[in-house]
Amino acid sequence: MKVVHVVECFSGGTINFINLATKLIPDCQHIVVHGERPDEICPQKVKATFEQEVSFIKWTSVQREISVWKDFKALISLYNILKGIKADVIHLHSSKAGFLGRVVCKALGIKPVIYTPHGAAFLRKDIPAGKVRLFKLLEKIGANISGTVICCSESECRAFTDASIQASFINNGIAVGNRHIEFRKSPDSSLTIVNCGRVTVQKNPLLFNEIARAFEGNAGLRFIWVGEGELQHELESSNIEVTGWLPKQEVLALLRQADLYLSTSLWEGLPFAALEAMSLGKPMLLKDCVGNVDLVQDNYNGFLFSEADEAVQKIKLLQANREMLNEMGAKSIQLCIDRFNIQDTFQRYKEQYSKVSQLNVQ
Structure with missing residues (x-):
């Protein structure tokens, strides 16, 4: 054919x-x-x-x-x-x-x-x-x-x-297969929070920046945006690292080390970058929009949010509860197996x- x-x-x-x-x-x-x-x-x-x-x-x-x-x-x-x-x-x-x-x-x-x-x-x-x-x-x-x-x-x-x-x-x-997942043990309260995608209006970098800025001065939190684009200047908070585009294996290695996947998108279809993070056992913190809503069962494998303040509160909750991060990450993998195979x-x-x-x- x-x-x-x-x-x-x-x-x-x-x-x-x-x-x-x-x-x-x-x-x-x-x-x-x-x-x-x-x-x-x-x-x-x-x-x-x-x-x-x-x-x-x-x-x-x-x-x-x-x-x-x-x-x-x-x-x-x-x-x-x-x-x-x-x-x-x-x-x-x-x-x-x-x-x-x-x-x-x-x-x-x-x-x-x-x-x-x-x-x-x-x-x-x-x-x-x-x-x-x-x-x-x-x-x-x-x-x-x-x-x-x-x-x-x-x-x-x-x-x-x-x-x-x-x-x-x-x-x-997304493929899950025999990926090696390592969950961190408590009481480590440091968090690495990642997003992957072009820095464009669709991905809403202003909202990502607003969330990150709420944690400036908190040495335990690190925000990473993998990608680049015309709105890269909007990611100005001092605790945000913009990596530019990376080879696939480097992206996967970075996601494996991350603790939480954060998407601030205004609209999606069904984002592969978020699926990739789910398949690697990451809890999801996603802006409530078409496409994102399919990937999160609220309070099961992560949270949906509408405003920056909501996201900030969820990050604080997860930072204080490593076991919740690990449990939600494991459920992300199960969702990939059940619904996104x-x-x-x-x-x-x-x-x-x-x-x-x-x-x-x-």
Whole structure:
């Protein structure tokens, strides 16, 4: 079976998902049609993380924000790419590829189409209400044009159905396997608190900074942000270390040594960085938003919060109770096994590929 993945952004959790799909559904031939952003990681470095059998085609003119002329050029570019590939399934990833891709597939008569939003544009909190309504309208139009919407979390799916858009979901997954987890013993009250991701509006670095600033002068607490981005200057509290982008093994080593994973995101799909921390036995302290809410059972494997003061109080509670940290970390691992199992995730996608590919013969 030939599966063509179409994605606007060649970085972040979305490309991580595609990478995993190509590895865990190896009996399919995978082609990745991708845009590139000049401010993102080097495309060659991304391609090097894929298996050699995966093919890549650059998608020109595509970019994140709406631009009638550039979007038209991106539409024509994608039309010319897809008409030259006899695909069994087209899997569209993220909002821009999801809309343009469904228009192109309709024009080409391609029926087996899956669209996974990975954090839909109408969930964004950094845009005016009018633009949110526009993005929601575009999602409704796209759903009526073609394709099956499969969200990456239950809460994202609920956002679609609340907007009267038919959707289902398959949770993103993570491998747990035989990872070596070491829980620290009491009465050590030091805490290392970590977040991973691009330093952008979506990840809300101002809130992270506000939480960290409440502990300035407390030598027992250390905050680390793994990543970089245009809002890096907002992480100005003296107890925050910004590492920049690190190799995967260094990130995993840092997470193993951490005590708590803190996400201040405004919206998500289902974040792989948080799943990675969960799989390594970390309790979760997550901002209450779409995507994050799927990863925390409150007071079981961590806490959800809305305001900085709530997060500060939870950190103080956990700092005073090492056993609670360890217990919640163990429950994070169990949740990964029960609800976010990577083998289950891609077995279900494989079944969906087989199901929609039958539309070619109908």
